[in-house]
Amino acid sequence: MKEESRILEAEGIMPPEVKDMVQDFKDQTLLNPRLKNTVGHISLSFSPKDAPRMTDALMTQIAKEYMQKMGITDTQYLLVRHLDQPHPHCHLVYNRVGNNGQTISDKNIKIRNAKVCRELTEKYGLYLAPGKDDVRRERLREPDKTKYEIYDAIKGSLPKCKSWNELEGKLKEQGIGIRYKYCGNTDRKQGVLFSKNGFEFSGSKIDRAFSFTKLDRHFTLVQQQTQHRATLFGNLSAAVGNYRSAFAGLFGNMGRGGSSTREEPPSVNLGKAGGIPLPPAGSPGGVSAEQLQRKPGESPEEHIARITALLDAAAAAMAIAAMERRRRMEEQKRRAKMKI
Missing domain, CATH: 3.30.930.30 (BirA Bifunctional Protein; domain 2)
Incomplete structure (x- = not known):
């Protein structure tokens, strides 16, 4: 009242x-x-x-x-x-x-x-707030106050962590401890508890998304994605190397020689994989800067896989063109000798 x-x-x-x-x-x-x-x-x-x-x-x-x-x-x-x-x-x-x-x-x-x-x-069709984001923290009392502090800390730390060890480290910096439950007398983990301010909560009590099973699955997926991206970057780096070799074989004289008017070919930077030169328009294995850009709605993984395939195809086309050019040059030399 x-x-x-x-x-x-x-x-x-x-x-x-x-x-x-x-x-x-x-x-x-x-x-x-x-x-x-x-x-x-x-x-x-x-x-x-x-x-x-x-x-x-x-x-x-x-x-x-x-x-x-x-x-x-x-x-x-x-x-x-x-x-x-x-x-x-x-x-x-x-x-x-x-x-x-x-x-x-x-x-x-x-x-x-x-x-x-x-x-x-x-x-009654009332508004249902998504998750815990709309809860007014300043009005909470214990133990809910601490529970939400742990929730906010886990939510903020999780995107930066790839493993349980990294999450433990991030939470420790914020005064939050982690303890595991084990299956019988084995070393197999089956539960996780978070503690702060003298309170301890199981992960599922903090939020359903923070149960041991769901967090463990999250870290497994993150590690699989990391490994998958490493493989994709490895394939891209190899494709870039093959492309540069094929480019040098076909256009090796570009940007060289004594002519002051000769210019370096335009290039595109592919991040960690380095830059690649672009061949003249209409040349075999032609690749444009526009083709190498990420398309709307395309995931990073899809983008890397697509340009890797594009560079491999371009390298193969340039290698074939270089072989054909060498064949023609040898044919011309042979005809010249026959005339002599």
């Missing part, structure tokens, strides 16, 4: 005086004196994107349906809407001692809560 709030619904208590409502709650707890934690508190928060349609009536309807699905029935409760934040939200306070002295269970409440909230979000 605060200035920027209003009561949406109350059951079994007499608002608005807080002391009166507290006494109403205490009176009912006498029906079950053995229950220690007698008050339940739930905050139902909605996205700012749903604010225009989130009337008091709709919020109350959703909250009451939430209570039914969570088994919070036949008991005292107070539902209060707060207006101090940009996102619509309300607070539900209820007596865990029911009207007949029964206990309102809180067993597996987090799991049940997540399931019910998703059901209601989908039923």
Whole structure:
């Protein structure tokens, strides 16, 4: 109860005086004196994107349906809407001692809560934030605060890591430890736990994408991709070498000699593989700068494979042209000797 709030619904208590409502709650707890934690508190928060349609009536309807699905029935409760934040939200306070002295269970409440909230979000067409990016970190309390710190650290470090060792190193710099679970008495890992600030969580509790199985699969794929790219670059470097040799065999006099007007052929830089000269237009094995550029929608791997094949074909064509030129030259020499 605060200035920027209003009561949406109350059951079994007499608002608005807080002391009166507290006494109403205490009176009912006498029906079950053995229950220690007698008050339940739930905050139902909605996205700012749903604010225009989130009337008091709709919020109350959703909250009451939430209570039914969570088994919070036949008991005292107070539902209060707060207006101090940009996102619509309300607070539900209820007596865990029911009207007949029964206990309102809180067993597996987090799991049940997540399931019910998703059901209601989908039923009412509410905005569902993708992943954990829209969660307001500054409002979290422990242990969720630390859990999200670990989540953010893993998400930020993972693209820079190719192995478990690299991830361990990156997280250690941020004060996060890693511990593994093993299969029986073997050295085969089957689980991972992350720790910080005295809290420890399994990877799947941080996020489903951070379970040991999924992270291990990620590193395996990264290493396979790295190996595949190394093979592709090796093939490209070999193709560039063959191309240069074939180019020298066919156009070896370009850029040489004493003529001051002779110019170096234009070239294209292929990154780590180095630069290649471009043959004159219309020549055998002609390759243009445009052909070597990456096409829209083409992955880096597809680009490397395509220009490798292009250079190999060009080198083969230039080698054939060079052999044909040598054959003609030898034929001309032979004819010249016969005339003499």
